[in-house]
Amino acid sequence: MVTAPERVDAVVCGAGIAGIGAAHALIRDAGLSRVLIVDEGAPLSLTSDKSTECYRNWWPGPGNAMTALTTRSIDLMESLAETTGNAIQMDRRGYLYLSARAEMADYLEATARESESLGAGALRFHGHADDYVPRRLDGFAGQPQGADLILDRALIAREFPYAAPDTCVALHVRRAGALSAQQLGMVLLEQAREGGARLLRGRLTGVERSNGAVSGVGSHQMLSGASRGTTDSRSSKVSLTWRSHTTGTSTPASAATSLK
Numbered sequence: 069m070v071t072a073p074e075r076v077d078a079v080v081c082g083a084g085i086a087g088i089g090a091a092h093a094l095i096r097d098a099g100l101s102r103v104l105i106v107d108e109g110a111p112l113s114l115t116s117d118k119s120t121e122c123y124r125n126w127w128p129g130p131g132n133a134m135t136a137l138t139t140r141s142i143d144l145m146e147s148l149a150e151t152t153g154n155a156i157q158m159d160r161r162g163y164l165y166l167s168a169r170a171e172m173a174d175y176l177e178a179t180a181r182e183s184e185s186l187g188a189g190a191l192r193f194h195g196h197a198d199d200y201v202p203r204r205l206d207g208f209a210g211q212p213q214g215a216d217l218i219l220d221r222a223l224i225a226r227e228f229p230y231a232a233p234d235t236c237v238a239l240h241v242r243r244a245g246a247l248s249a250q251q252l253g254m255v256l257l258e259q260a261r262e263g264g265a266r267l268l269r270g271r272l273t274g275v276e277r278s279n280g281a282v283s284g285v286g287s288h289q290m291l292s293g294a295s296r297g298t299t300d301s302r303s304s305k306v307s308l309t310w311r312s313h314t315t316g317t318s319t320p321a322s323a324a325t326s327l328k
């Protein structure tokens with residue numbers, strides 16, 4: 069069965085964290101309302117449920133692309149955490165690099181200097197200082213940015229009691245930690261749904277273009293209960309139309325004709 073073309077503002081292929089994040093931004097930031105997310109599996113069920121669920125703005129070069137991208141992402145996640153009572157369980161415990169070799173201090177300082185130059189925040193030294201701000205295991209408010217290079221064994225033993233007794237160098241990266249990636253995805257999905265996003269269980273099979281823009285997509289809808297990757301579970305075909313934002317007109321897609 070081929071269903072009548074449906075008109076939407078945007079189609080997002082995939083309901084992983086990237087697709088759900090894109091749908092959320094299209095609705096919350098770009099002002100669209102009819103956003104269709106197409107996925108052949110359940111939301112957040114492929115790569116997005118394998119994550120270690122950690123984040124950091126600490127990335128080597130060349131260039132500051134990753135530092136800038138992750139800093140912006142962390143800004144957005146913190147903002148979401150603040151407005152949802154930290155529904156995404158975000159913390160700021162940081163990343164920790166430890167060594168029992170004193171000469172590693174130079175190497176870790178060099179990496180920290182590079183990250184500092186890329187915009188990840190300032191490096192602080194703690195030889196025998198006591199101005200180190202301990203990590204928080206819950207929440208993220210009031211935590212420093214950048215990194216702390218700690219060469220004081222007593223301070224290392226006090227703050228990281230699980231470290232080997234001969235640990236003499238610690239680099240604590242501060243704008244980093246963990247969160248519930250599943251919760252993050254679900255909060256974004258629910259907010260996107262409130263703004264008009266809809267999930268379609270199906271496989272995107274084709275993209276149509278006209279006048280240099282996407283005008284439609286084709287999708288095979290999955291039978292209820294069908295598993296990801298199966299080819300014999302299709303019960304119908306769905307054609308979608310894309311409303312062109314350059315012309316303000318709608319072009320009915322004939323994508324269904326290109327489907328099996």
Ligand SMILES: Cc1cc2nc3c(=O)[nH]c(=O)nc-3n(C[C@H](O)[C@H](O)[C@H](O)COP(=O)(O)OP(=O)(O)OC[C@H]3O[C@@H](n4cnc5c(N)ncnc54)[C@H](O)[C@@H]3O)c2cc1C
Pocket residue numbers: 081082083084085086087106107108109110112113114115116117118119120121122123270271272273296
């Ligand atoms: C072991 C592991 C640990 C990780 N740890 C971290 C971490 O600590 N921190 C971190 O930031 N990142 C981590 N990552 C990376 C992170 O998990 C991925 O970058 C992220 O989940 C990718 O999301 P995605 O939406 O791009 O892809 P996916 O989650 O794979 O989503 C893609 C979706 O698209 C759908 N799809 C594809 N083609 C079609 C089609 N034609 N029609 C319909 N649907 C389609 C798929 O079914 C799927 O659901 C880790 C990854 C792994 C594997």
